[in-house]
Amino acid sequence: MPDIKQIVLERDLNPYHSFFASFFGGLAELGMLNQGSINIVSKRAADYLYAYLDAKEILPDMNAVPGDTSAEVIKNLILYVNKILSLVGEYDLKEAEQDQVVLLISGDTCRICPKGVGGAAVKGTLCPVPSLLEGLINKLAQKEMVKLITSGIEKEGSTCKAYYQVLN
């Protein structure tokens, strides 16, 4: 079991972060959850979160989302989502190759990682963030704005990277 006290304090977790990460981590340790199934259920969760934001009347006005380019709009939508859900601490979105953006997350600041926070001792990745954001951005934009290129997250040192195709 990881040093939970340290993780809670350093990553500034709320109870839902702890529950979500440890719950998913536990399912993964039982063999019931893998990156492929997380990709599928995260998109489903995005639909429910969108409905939640709608019910609470806190959906962003897409006409007022700042940004001269699609990449800038996507960046601001992620900022908005992260402000509400508090998924990750430090992150950045950068333009990659043509029509692609890359989401860079400092892995040790992620609050919902089933491995880093939830303690799942399994091989491979278990990241819900890329597909959750893909689903939420497309729902908020009311169009297919981004498509996740990577199957989940790619680890590079302590940085977690996800690549998206910007569709329009």
Place this chain on the structure above:
Amino acid sequence: MAQTLSNQLDIILNTFERNVPYVQATAIVSTDGLVIASRLPDKVEEDRIGAMGAAILSISSRSGDELDRGDMERVLIEGKSGFLLLHSIGADAILVSLADKEVRLGMLFYECKKCINQLNEIL
């Protein structure tokens, strides 16, 4: 010209399907639940086959360990319309095959082993 890994995998799956009458679809998925190669009908959602195939195999393997059944050989699910067969390919991949009820299971198992031996050499 050297073949790409993707081409090689497709050839192996194609040969497997041709050698075993009534095999309807095949896929190779990672233990992460992500599809590496597949020959699936249009109506089958590739992402779901990958995620569920890996989860079923993983749970079966864990159950086998817990119940002291030794290393898992395969998982066979029998439905009214046919079979779903899952085989490990080494530690990191899985062969998924869907077969009609008419398939000869002995032939299916035998060809699966041959196919896995070939896949083990290139994955």
